[in-house]
Amino acid sequence: MPDIVFRCPHCPQTLRATEADAGKRVECSHCHTESVVPQPAERIECAQCRAVVQISLFDLREVFPCPGCDAELRFSSAPASAAATKPERRRWSLFGSKGWRIVDCLTGEIHRVEKFPFEIGSDEGAHLQARGAHTQHCTLEAAGKSLRLNKRDPRARIIVNGVEAAGVTLLPWDREHTVQIGPHYYILHGGRRLEHWEMQIDPSQWFICDTQRSLMEGPYTRRELAIVLDQHPRDPVHTLIRPQGFLAGFTLRQFGEARELFRYQPKSAPPPGPESAVTGENAASPSFGPPLLRLQDITLEITQGAAAHRLLHELSLDLPGGHLAAIVGASGCGKTTLLKVIAGIMEQTTGIVCWRDRNLAEKDLAPTEIGYVPQFSIAFEHLTICESMDNALRLRVAGLSADDRRDRIENILREVGLLNIAQRQVRVLSGGERRRLSLALESVTQPALLLCDEVTSGLDPKAEEEVVELMHRLSRENNRLVISVTHSLRQLDRYDSVAVMHQGCLVYHGASRNVARYFGVDENSKVFTELAKRPALEWHARWLEYRGQYSLPTTPAAPATDTQMEPEEQTPNALLQFWVLWRRRTQIFFRDRGQLWLHLALLFGFPFLVVIFALNGLPQMQSLSMGADVGPVQQLKETTGYIISSSRVGSLVSGLVMFQVILLALMGSNNAAREVAAERLIFEKEKLGGLRPISYLASKTVFLAMLVAAQSIWMAAFVTFVCRFPGDLALQTCLLLLGNGAITAASLAISSLLKSPEQASLVSIYLVGFQIPLSGAFLALPEILGKITRPFIAAYWSWSGVVETMRETRFYDAVLMVTQTDLAGIPLCFWAMASHVVFGLALAYIGCRQSRWD
Numbered sequence: 001m002p003d004i005v006f007r008c009p010h011c012p013q014t015l016r017a018t019e020a021d022a023g024k025r026v027e028c029s030h031c032h033t034e035s036v037v038p039q040p041a042e043r044i045e046c047a048q049c050r051a052v053v054q055i056s057l058f059d060l061r062e063v064f065p066c067p068g069c070d071a072e073l074r075f076s077s078a079p080a081s082a083a084a085t086k087p088e089r090r091r092w093s094l095f096g097s098k099g100w101r102i103v104d105c106l107t108g109e110i111h112r113v114e115k116f117p118f119e120i121g122s123d124e125g126a127h128l129q130a131r132g133a134h135t136q137h138c139t140l141e142a143a144g145k146s147l148r149l150n151k152r153d154p155r156a157r158i159i160v161n162g163v164e165a166a167g168v169t170l171l172p173w174d175r176e177h178t179v180q181i182g183p184h185y186y187i188l189h190g191g192r193r194l195e196h197w198e199m200q201i202d203p204s205q206w207f208i209c210d211t212q213r214s215l216m217e218g219p220y221t222r223r224e225l226a227i228v229l230d231q232h233p234r235d236p237v238h239t240l241i242r243p244q245g246f247l248a249g250f251t252l253r254q255f256g257e258a259r260e261l262f263r264y265q266p267k268s269a270p271p272p273g274p275e276s277a278v279t280g281e282n283a284a285s286p287s288f289g290p291p292l293l294r295l296q297d298i299t300l301e302i303t304q305g306a307a308a309h310r311l312l313h314e315l316s317l318d319l320p321g322g323h324l325a326a327i328v329g330a331s332g333c334g335k336t337t338l339l340k341v342i343a344g345i346m347e348q349t350t351g352i353v354c355w356r357d358r359n360l361a362e363k364d365l366a367p368t369e370i371g372y373v374p375q376f377s378i379a380f381e382h383l384t385i386c387e388s389m390d391n392a393l394r395l396r397v398a399g400l401s402a403d404d405r406r407d408r409i410e411n412i413l414r415e416v417g418l419l420n421i422a423q424r425q426v427r428v429l430s431g432g433e434r435r436r437l438s439l440a441l442e443s444v445t446q447p448a449l450l451l452c453d454e455v456t457s458g459l460d461p462k463a464e465e466e467v468v469e470l471m472h473r474l475s476r477e478n479n480r481l482v483i484s485v486t487h488s489l490r491q492l493d494r495y496d497s498v499a500v501m502h503q504g505c506l507v508y509h510g511a512s513r514n515v516a517r518y519f520g521v522d523e524n525s526k527v528f529t530e531l532a533k534r535p536a537l538e539w540h541a542r543w544l545e546y547r548g549q550y551s552l553p554t555t556p557a558a559p560a561t562d563t564q565m566e567p568e569e570q571t572p573n574a575l576l577q578f579w580v581l582w583r584r585r586t587q588i589f590f591r592d593r594g595q596l597w598l599h600l601a602l603l604f605g606f607p608f609l610v611v612i613f614a615l616n617g618l619p620q621m622q623s624l625s626m627g628a629d630v631g632p633v634q635q636l637k638e639t640t641g642y643i644i645s646s647s648r649v650g651s652l653v654s655g656l657v658m659f660q661v662i663l664l665a666l667m668g669s670n671n672a673a674r675e676v677a678a679e680r681l682i683f684e685k686e687k688l689g690g691l692r693p694i695s696y697l698a699s700k701t702v703f704l705a706m707l708v709a710a711q712s713i714w715m716a717a718f719v720t721f722v723c724r725f726p727g728d729l730a731l732q733t734c735l736l737l738l739g740n741g742a743i744t745a746a747s748l749a750i751s752s753l754l755k756s757p758e759q760a761s762l763v764s765i766y767l768v769g770f771q772i773p774l775s776g777a778f779l780a781l782p783e784i785l786g787k788i789t790r791p792f793i794a795a796y797w798s799w800s801g802v803v804e805t806m807r808e809t810r811f812y813d814a815v816l817m818v819t820q821t822d823l824a825g826i827p828l829c830f831w832a833m834a835s836h837v838v839f840g841l842a843l844a845y846i847g848c849r850q851s852r853w854d
Contacts, residue, residue, distance in 0.1 A: 367690030739798025745840025752847025
């Protein structure tokens with residue numbers, strides 16, 4: 001009876017056992033761990049010494065030393081003419097429909113959690129209570145339909161669902177949970193799953209699942225079915241499952257491309273004779289699904305002056321779903337430009353971009369179908385992670401209840417590893433955490449296409465590995481296509497395919513393992529150096545010649561149905577988006593202590609500044625405070641004093657009114673100059689996600705109107721009370737408010753039309769500065785110049801209107817004595833400043849609609 005030869009699941013050691021030991025445990029002499037002897041499935045006969053050994057289904061691809069002559073033995077499938085044997089029916093153990101189970105991922109043992117408390121301990125070799133653990137690390141206790149994990153050993157490092165447990169952790173019953181104690185992994189589950197799932201096992205099929213613990217195709221077609229086994233200490237990313245129900249930690253590169261489900265057909269021995277290395281590698285590559293994204297002869301040219309510059313040159317690319325693709329190349333090669341063409345931010349000169357065989361020039365992607373992660377941060381610094389996620393979900397997805405939003409946010413944050421710091425503000429996050437948050441924000445709509453622009457740049461190697469691994473997991477959800485632009489080649493083997501660009505040309509697109517060999521270098525880091533040795537068009541022509549041997553094998557696309565064409569989720573209406581944006585802006589205003597104190601200082605300081613300048617003239621003003629209705633005798637007594645002080649009082653009154661107007665104009669400029677420009681890139685990103693410019697502008701208008709009202713009412717009330725200005729206080733307040741609003745609207749327009757907040761602030765300050773000389777309050781302008789400029793000077797209309805409210809008093813006459821500028825009537829002042837506000841908001845809307853991507 002031939003012995004069973006198999007590979008130790010925990011180390012590269014080859015183990016031998018008799019057929020009678022099948023199903024029993026044997027200890028590896030190398031790593032001293034126990035392994036279950038697999039059931040024999042195939043026999044291998046040595047061609048030299050004729051010795052016969054047996055191997056399991058799992059070990060079909062392994063190479064073993066012959067026990068007789070140490071020759072290498074490898075199983076090869078039977079010839080095509082051989083009679084096909086009926087596949088054996090085997091039973092896969094899945095989680096039960098009720099009750100809790102715990103799986104020891106190191107041994108594959110499944111234990112029912114029937115008695116509480118259930119103890120989990122760990123020493124160097126034992127894990128569960130059922131195996132005689134010596135040290136108790138934690139216990140599981142019943143808590144309704146949930147389990148409560150209690151940490152008992154304060155020295156133990158226990159990680160639950162990627163988060164280190166501090167004391168007590170509640171585990172909901174309807175989810176799977178991973179528990180790590182040192183190097184040991186467990187899976188807990190108590191949700192609805194089938195007790196057993198019978199299926200036919202083909203000896204030529206292999207199954208690989210990732211940490212999603214779900215399979216998208218093949219024998220498992222229902223997503224609610226989850227295989228019991230999960231991560232393995234030697235391979236925490238991917239795990240190979242065999243029908244016997246336990247693990248072995250082989251890295252994925254041994255089996256080809258990374259797929260959520262990968263079928264490996266043992267390759268027949270090649271025919272004698274030389275064979276191209278390229279053909280041999282490509283023949284082992286798995287076949288991908290139909291292409292979701294197809295680029296056909298994409299060319300992009302821009303004109304600068306009289307010269308035309310070509311940024312992309314006849315680029316063609318096919319990318320399937322369930323796929324993580326990298327676009328790599330040196331700086332300036334067109335990587336980000338290509339991503340913007342795919343996203344619709346830039347329009348190609350020639351060529352076609354198709355999504356599911358739909359020409360995007362005819363019908364663009366819905367906002368919920370696409371996610372775009374740019375190089376910059378897309379979260380506001382003073383919001384927490386949870387608040388950022390909630391705002392993004394409210395802005396982009398309609399019809400979700402509060403519970404639905406909470407569950408989706410919790411699931412996404414758990415997936416990206418940010419759930420334990422969900423209440424932390426964005427401004428204190430590290431670079432890697434910010435990138436993961438950006439990916440989480442773009443995952444709220446569950447987009448089928450996720451574009452990532454340099455999300456790994458500037459990260460340390462560990463953070464870069466975590467972000468790439470996160471993108472890999474996201475690509476396995478819902479047949480999603482994830483495209484990542486990067487210039488880093490450190491994690492290239494984690495991508496399903498790599499597109500290399502050089503000076504706007506595509507020079508390679510294929511499996512990541514073939515990149516170095518295609519360019520004739522021994523490692524990926526030397527690819528960019530090799531590219532610089534030839535012109536880009538020469539590399540492009542070479543790729544057109546050899547792409548048939550290296551390009552990804554994809555299946556033909558099926559005709560798209562109407563269900564596939566329409567996105568499942570819709571964007572909220574404009575009113576709901578306005579409410580979310582206004583609430584977010586108000587929240588940020590009160591969180592930003594620096595800006596809040598600045599606004600308070602201006603609000604309360606500027607009126608005091610007006611009063612200080614009025615102190616020396618208050619006696620003269622009070623002496624003229626008597627109206628025209630006093631008696632004749634009193635008027636004769638005041639005539640001499642009036643003539644002497646009227647000119648001084650007129651200058652003081654006119655100056656104080658204009659001082660109020662200018663200070664309010666400065667506050668209005670401070671309010672709005674940076675309002676759009678400072679968050680322009682985030683706004684552009686949100687527009688791509690379905691945000692309406694009218695909702696954005698309305699939220700800014702309402703927020704700024706609150707500031708304008710508070711500033712103007714306080715200024716008018718305080719100055720009038722102290723200086724005792726005559727006239728209608730309500731009317732004066734409205735005129736000052738409109739003047740402030742006109743400058744605020746103009747500054748908001750400037751902020752939306754210019755690219756940087758610095759430019760917007762500078763232009764807004766100049767706008768306020770020109771109000772003083774061109775208003776005519778201090779120096780009379782030439783008549784022609786005054787008529788031309790006066791309609792555009794909001795300060796003139798506000799000043800003129802406030803002075804007009806004093807028409808029935810001697811203050812009005814005093815002002816007329818010192819100014820040569822004609823005063824406009826109050827109704828005309830109202831109409832002029834209202835026109836300024838409307839015109840400023842109209843320009844701001846035009847600026848918000850325009851694209852301002854870098």
